[in-house]
Amino acid sequence: MVRFSRKSYSTLHEWFSSAGTVSLVVHARPDGDAMGSASALAGYLRKAFGSDVLILAPDAYPSTLDFMVTPSDVIDASSDMDLAAGRIAGSDLIVSLDHGDFSRTDSLERHLAGARCRKVLIDHHQSPDLASYGLVFSSVDVSSTCELLYHILMRMPGVRRASDLPQRSAFCLMAGMTTDTNNFANSVFPSTLSMAADLLAAGVDRNLILDRLYSSYRENRLRAMGSLLLERMHVSGNGVAYAVFDRQTIARFGLQDGETEGFVNIPLSMSGVRFSLFLKEDGDVFRVSIRSKKGFSASRMARRYFNGGGHENAAGGRLRIPDDLPSADDVEAYVESVTARFLQDEALPQTEQK
Ligand code: 5GP
Ligand code: MN
DSSP states (O other), rough: OOOHHHHHHHHHHHHHHSSSSEEOOOOOOOOOOHHHHHHHHHHHHOOOOOOEEEEEEEEOOOGGGGOOOOGGGEEEEEOHHHHHHHHTTOOOOOEEESOOOOOGGGGGHHHHHHHOOOEEEOOSSSSSOOOGOOEEESSSSOOHHHHHHHHHHSSTTTTTGGGGGGGHHHHHHHHHHHHHHTTTTTTTOOOHHHHHHHHHHOOOOOHHHHHHHHHHHHHHHHHHHHHHHIEEEEEEETTTEEEOOHHHHHHHTTOTTTTTGGGGGGGGSSSOOOOEEEEEETTTTEEEEEEOTSSOOOOHHHHHHSEEOOSSEEEEEEETTTTTTTSSSHHHHHHHHHHHHHHHHHHHHHHHOO
8 A cells, every 4th residue: 555644645735726737747658657647637636626737748649548638638849849848837836747757758858857836746666856856756566657646636635535536537547557557467456456446436437448458459550469479579598588670660560659569568478588678660769668577677677778767577768879779780689688698697686686
């Protein structure tokens, strides 16, 4: 169960009630947990305080999340930076959701760091940047930011159960939690199930969420998955599986943002695979997703070799061309060499810790 001090909750409520203009900030390439938590909080703040609330995103969210986001709620900084910067400057309160420091907000970082208003963090990643926020709600003992936000909202005056929230907020909390747990496959705590029970009792349509998240893909995604399994996936003897989708593969299947979601989990279903990496070429970077089995640290691998970070068993980062790789053709050799080195470096501490 997540607990913060009584004072933290009362200060948060005071800040919510006294802020006319609120900006909810999500990380770059926002996922379901980021957009779900921001949409849920937007709905609550409007209903409870009549606040002027908008979501600030460093770039666009994938269209696969359309069902949980109201487009007019969102400012996409990559399409109008001046609007985003002006919004930050005019905000009474900034709430960071689903990231632990402003560096994950790309070009918004300097505006957010420079803003003089009150700042709140609500997040479930390791090592939050405590110094940047006046109030911090951070815990890794929850499934998702959506779950953490749910527990916080339950402590607000006048809210005792999910049915006291706007219906749409309850729906978004369930949807975001479902994406981050991969439909209850990872990071499920007793408190996650209590939250889900309360949300279901409040009338959240979980079947609709499942339909939108897992039964609404285009045929292209499945064809691309076929290529992943038959052609792109490499399985090494040392427990690492990886796949690279370069620009040609992405073009071949006409893949859009969000359509490779979950691909990184597939190789982990093999016995003996301890790490799975999925890399996708995007302009002059490869975006990297890493998943690991219990006892192996995806977040350490992401920090050490992929300019990233994340959770113990689900992390990510990026490789830049030419800073990290001379050219796109070098990516497979890089992955093989750094993962082998990582396993070698970790072998001793890992077995000693057990
Ligand atoms: P995904 O593989 O789904 O894109 O990301 C999995 C997790 O890795 C995210 O929830 C986030 O915690 C973390 N992550 C992904 N990309 C980055 C990154 O560039 N930097 C950091 N610090 N974490 C990342
Ligand atoms: Mn999350």
